[in-house]
Amino acid sequence: MSVDGGVDRRQEAQPPGGGGGGNVNGNGVAPPIFPAYATHRLRLNPNTEHRPDSYEDLQLEFSPLLFSSLERYLPPNLLNVPRDAKVQYMREILLRYSPEGERTRVQRHREYRQKIISNYQPLHRELYSMQAANFFVPSFLKAINDNAEESFRSIMSEPSPGVFTFEMLQPRFCEMLLAEVENFEKWVHETKFRIMRPNTMNKYGAVLDDFGLETMLDKLMEDFIRPLSRVFYPEVGGSTLDTHHGFVVEYGMDRDVDLGFHVDDSEVTLNVCLGKHFSGGELFFRGVRCDKHVNTETQSEEILDYTHIPGRAVIHRGRHRHGARATTSGHRINLLLWCRSSVFRELKKYQKDFPNWCGECQREKKERQRQSIASTKLELLKREGEAAS
Ligand SMILES: [Zn+2]
Secondary structure (H helix, E strand, O other): OOOOOOOEEEOEOOOOOOOOOOOOOOOOOOOOOOOOOOOOOOOOOOOOOOOOOOOOOOOOOOOHHHHHHHHOOOOHHHOOOOHHHHHHHHHHHHHHHOOOOHHHHHHHHHHHHHHHHOOOOOOOHHHOOOOHHHHEOHHHHHHHHHOOHHHHHHHOEEEEOOEEEEEOEOHHHHHHHHHHHHHHHHHHHHHOOOOOOOEOOOOOOEEHHHHOOHHHHHHHHHHHHHHHHHHHOHHHOOOOOOEEEEEEEEEOOOOEOOEEEEEEOOOEEEEEEEEOOEEEOOEEEEEEOOHHHOOOOOOHHHEEEEOOOOOEEEEEEOOEEEEEOOEEEEOEEEEEEEEEOHHHHHHHOOOOOOOOOOHHHHHHHHHHHHHHHHHHHHHHHHHHHHHHO
């Protein structure tokens, strides 16, 4: 995998809508293509005799009732076309008039989640609240309880600076979470639910926060990841992590195969393999970079290839460039928790000097220091020479 192609920024998918057209939610749904008859106008007065279709069974970003009432305002030639065509037409109109911005995005996402949570029946209720003794292996629990760098280091290895791996999840927990995700996917399939995939680079996988696991994952971040990131990643907001994006990704020949070279939209990322049986799928790391240096070359000491082991976690900075090699057989499913700090993000806007966590910035700084020392030495030698003569 070369860096030449550029490093992607893997971002959280956005809820459907948002201005119409364009694959905004990154879930592989093509932008709507409108037939020639579509001038996207409505009649001034409703056709009161027309009996509108029901849209209750569709998962849309606007209320089904809104579609039914809007239908009466459709141009006469559209009243009896297939329902899908009417939906497309009306959706385009609604999106055009729906105000943009964060507030509506958040609102759409809230409605999307609400739709899932009120319809989806969880398989393992015990996953939905934090039960640390059932979730984590004893060594991890003990280290977190001790809450000291020394105890963290005793259960971790650091195969490359800033990348830590450690035993974390019990096999039973991994199995339950895998079954829950499978159950959710089955529900999505059966109800033809229009699901949002976890981010802009994965076509498969599911956002755990969207089907009820948000509270449990918040606990996971606050009580189990923040103690570690406070110690190991203080310079990227590790002690002030306050929001997360939790999801699973699925790899295999009939799923996403690999994942290109990228940085995450997170300050700190937790990545735990849940199973199942697979070969390939190694995670490769190529150094931490700031925005300005994200495409600079990798130094040999920054190269790390890591082979996933079910139950074992990897944590790293979001800006640590990485990717996943092809999963060549079987299925690999990983739990990802992107942890973010709003404080860090706010402060970063005002930061003018070089970030100390970027490998390239550090290299440039060292080079400048080396040059300055060299020229000082030269100057001193010159003066000595002059004094001697
Ligand atoms: Zn830099």
